[in-house]
Amino acid sequence: MGNRLFTVFFFLLLGACSQNQNRMSSKSNSGIAIDSTIDEQKTIVSLENAQTNKVTDDLGKLIGKIEFELQLKGQKNSQDSIIPWISLETPDAEIKNLKNAKEIILAFDKVTLVIDYPLKNATRIELISTQKGFSREQLILEISKEYHRIYKEEEATATIKTIPISERKTMYNRNQTNGKYGIWGHDLGDLDLSEILVYKTPEGKILLSLDIES
Numbered sequence: 001m002g003n004r005l006f007t008v009f010f011f012l013l014l015g016a017c018s019q020n021q022n023r024m025s026s027k028s029n030s031g032i033a034i035d036s037t038i039d040e041q042k043t044i045v046s047l048e049n050a051q052t053n054k055v056t057d058d059l060g061k062l063i064g065k066i067e068f069e070l071q072l073k074g075q076k077n078s079q080d081s082i083i084p085w086i087s088l089e090t091p092d093a094e095i096k097n098l099k100n101a102k103e104i105i106l107a108f109d110k111v112t113l114v115i116d117y118p119l120k121n122a123t124r125i126e127l128i129s130t131q132k133g134f135s136r137e138q139l140i141l142e143i144s145k146e147y148h149r150i151y152k153e154e155e156a157t158a159t160i161k162t163i164p165i166s167e168r169k170t171m172y173n174r175n176q177t178n179g180k181y182g183i184w185g186h187d188l189g190d191l192d193l194s195e196i197l198v199y200k201t202p203e204g205k206i207l208l209s210l211d212i213e214s
Contacts, residue, residue, distance in 0.1 A: 041171050044185045051117050056209050060201035066105050067195045070097040085192035085213045088147050091140045104133040111206040120182025151188045154179035190214045
């Protein structure tokens with residue numbers, strides 16, 4: 001989703017151009033059933049389009065936007081570079097380069113994460129601050145923790161398991177699994193957080209909608 005959406009379509013195109021576009025069903029070395037079809041690739045494209053064009057009006061009034069940028073020091077005689085996202089899988093390794101990491105950017109004691117990508121079944125998670133607000137560093141670490149939990153729960157509750165990357169034959173993207181969240185299209189390592197849209201409901205609840213690059 002976002003600026004890197006073309007990556008998904010590139011790899012889907014590679015899969016679609018495979019000489020064997022017939023239904024494939026076999027057993028991997030780990031005993032996982034592989035069942036990859038061109039229909040699944042089309043489904044992922046459809047889900048990506050839906051996420052790109054999703055409507056967030058039902059979340060309330062938009063009251064702010066939080067960006068996440070990594071500032072990488074350039075070599076001698078070269079300029080610093082800015083990367084407008086941070087990893088959801090391993091943010092700890094990148095936080096040292098996160099601009100304004102300690103700045104309190106949400107002056108609320110309680111907020112609710114709206115996590116819907118790449119999930120068929122969206123979920124909402126309440127976060128509570130112990131320091132009278134949230135910093136960028138705190139938010140990315142909390143969000144990363146929740147994504148790790150979601151992916152772990154998905155694998156534990158799914159009967160259609162994730163095909164290992166090394167065993168994906170007709171498509172590069174993660175197959176859709178049928179666990180608690182119905183994760184599709186992306187491994188956790190594909191996901192980066194670029195910004196958070198902050199909404200306030202008529203009841204005064206603060207909702208955070210995540211803009212995820214993949």
